[in-house]
Amino acid sequence: AQKVTQAQTEISVVEKEDVTLDCVYETRDTTYYLFWYKQPPSGELVFLIRRNSFDEQNEISGRYSWNFQKSTSSFNFTITASQVVDSAVYFCAPLAGNTGNQFYFGTGTSLTVIP
Amino acid sequence: GAVVSQHPSRVICKSGTSVKIECRSLDFQATTMFWYRQFPKQSLMLMATSNEGSKATYEQGVEKDKFLINHASLTLSTLTVTSAHPEDSSFYICSANPQVAGAQETQYFGPGTRLLVL
Numbered sequence: 001a002q003k004v005t006q007a008q009t010e011i012s013v014v015e016k017e018d019v020t021l022d023c024v025y026e027t028r029d030t031t032y033y034l035f036w037y038k039q040p041p042s043g044e045l046v047f048l049i050r051r052n053s054f055d056e057q058n059e060i061s062g063r064y065s066w067n068f069q070k071s072t073s074s075f076n077f078t079i080t081a082s083q084v085v086d087s088a089v090y091f092c093a094p095l096a097g098n099t100g101n102q103f104y105f106g107t108g109t110s111l112t113v114i115p
Numbered sequence: 116g117a118v119v120s121q122h123p124s125r126v127i128c129k130s131g132t133s134v135k136i137e138c139r140s141l142d143f144q145a146t147t148m149f150w151y152r153q154f155p156k157q158s159l160m161l162m163a164t165s166n167e168g169s170k171a172t173y174e175q176g177v178e179k180d181k182f183l184i185n186h187a188s189l190t191l192s193t194l195t196v197t198s199a200h201p202e203d204s205s206f207y208i209c210s211a212n213p214q215v216a217g218a219q220e221t222q223y224f225g226p227g228t229r230l231l232v233l
Contacts, residue, residue: 037224043206045159045224091158101212101222102149105158 002027002094004106012112013082020078021109023092027073029053033095034068034075039108040088048090051075082113117143119211121225128199129233136194136228138209144189145211149222150182153206165192165209199232206230 003026013019025034036048049059051068059066063080079086089108095101118141128134138148146167151159163184164172171184183195192211196203208227 042226043153043208043229044226045208045210047223050221095222101147102161102164103151103159103210103222104161105151107158110156 002029002032002096002104004092004094004104006090006092006106006109008109009107010110010112012114014114015084016081018078018080019082019111019113020076021090021092021111023075023077023106025073025075025092025094027094027096029096031096035091035093035095035103036066036075036077037091037093038088039091045091048077079111082111084113084115087111087113117141117211117213117221117223119209119223119225121207121209121228123228124226125229125231127231127233130200131198133195133197134199134230136196136207136209136230138192138194138211138225140190140211140213140223143211143213145192145213146189148186148192148209148211150184150192150194151208151210153208153227155206159208162194167192196230199230201232204230204232 005024032053034051038046065078067076089110091105091108093103093105120139122137148165150162152162153159161174162177165184165186167186173179186192206227210222210224
């Protein structure tokens with residue numbers, strides 16, 4: 001099974017600051033996927049990104065960017081110019097490509113953006 | 116995108132009663148659905164994998180007789196918490212994979228069901 005470590009349990013930033021959420025994963029699979037989900041206070045999980053292990057290009061989507069470093073098994077997530085609406089719990093989750101599609105989530109990082 | 120619904124969104128019940136939670140894929144078929152549980156300020160923990168037409172696969176430590184799962188069709192899985200107790204109070208979330216080839220890795224989550232057992 002995969003394992004993920006999100007070392008930052010809670011982060012607080014002031015609005016408009018940039019913030020990076022760390023994610024380190026462990027897997028024995030050669031093919032896998034990496035996901036980030038956002039869970040706002042309402043509880044519903046919001047899909048942010050899915051990255052194939054063969055694609056090491058960094059990705060930017062608006063204020064969001066992701067840095068995938070396969071050599072260090074990290075898939076960090078940066079929010080630029082944070083906003084209050086970004087306040088949520090963020091989960092990084094690896095998914096094996098050749099087994100069941102169930103997630104084993106890490107502890108998540110709770111982000112609070114202070115106005 | 117694909118939509119997964121859950122019903123009810125929240126439920127309060129008395130200790131000892133059973134509660135059924137439905138998970139539906141609204142615009143796609145799903146041979147596999149997953150049930151997760153999340154206690155306050157904790158992560159989501161996988162409870163079981165629901166397979167259409169066959170028995171569910173439970174994670175270690177999850178009582179299959181207490182959390183009954185039925186996946187009777189390609190769009191519906193139900194989780195029944197039998198003889199619920201206050202410690203079963205939690206946020207239950209389901210997810211589903213579209214049956215379409217190439218989309219197997221994409222999971223869509225339901226909005227969750229908050230269960231409070233008094």
